[in-house]
């Protein structure tokens with residue numbers, strides 16, 4: 411439990427978190443539960459959800475785990491319906507489900523590019539769209555997990571860069587279109603976050619020291635850094651913040667140096 415925020419800032423809220431079983435969004439799900447929210451977590455594979463569900467429940471929280479591929483609109487709709495039938499409402503949606511791998515553009519297949527865009531960009535739209543009526547009722551909010559890769563250019567990441575640029579466009583568009591319904595739509599763009607599966611696969615341990623020197627604050631991010639940003643943006647403290655993608659990267663992207 412982090413003690414920066416009051417324990418009950420999300421009390422009475424229901425949060426629906428895609429990719430909520432592991433990594434950064436798993437941390438966000440756990441932090442939301444620790445601060446009073448009831449959780450629904452989804453992932454493509456049910457087995458990715460079991461340990462997070464147990465962790466939240468062992469900690470006294472409530473967690474509903476349901477498998478759904480965000481690319482499959484019917485599966486997403488079903489997960490939303492099941493969540494509402496269990497909890498009666500949805501107040502917060504976190505779009506964290508994402509696909510990633512390193513691949514040079516001239517080696518990447520059309521299907522490889524499209525797969526990541528389908529998961530990250532279309533998946534984000536699918537979940538927002540399927541949750542809209544519930545968010546309208548609750549005057550809820552959306553938090554889209556993005557990246558900083560596309561602010562400049564990141565070799566080997568054309569697919570993710572394009573996908574996350576699309577996610578940022580969704581954040582801005584929906585903040586304008588749905589703000590009038592009382593729905594706030596924001597994003598978080600994490601920089602390099604240690605102890606995540608993505609970082610382990612994308613960045614060899616041997617490069618860690620070299621990369622640390624390229625991060626202005628002199629350290630990698632931690633999952634807790636993203637949890638804190640997510641708690642802030644979804645709390646009433648941020649009630650006038652809408653359409654923003656908050657960069658949480660220790661200033662890394664401003665140096666304009668690719669990692670690696």
Ligand code: COA
Nearest residue numbers: 508509510511512513518519520521522523525526529608
């Ligand atoms: N390099 C190049 N191309 C790759 C690839 C890699 N490492 N991984 C997948 N692809 C390509 C496949 O070759 C395929 O294209 P093809 O049909 O032209 O060969 C296409 O992407 C789809 O691959 P497939 O494995 O069928 O898709 P999938 O839907 O099962 O899963 C991912 C694709 C991206 C989700 C999968 O690689 C994955 O599970 N990644 C882990 C998720 C993750 O990293 N999350 C944290 C994000 S930071």
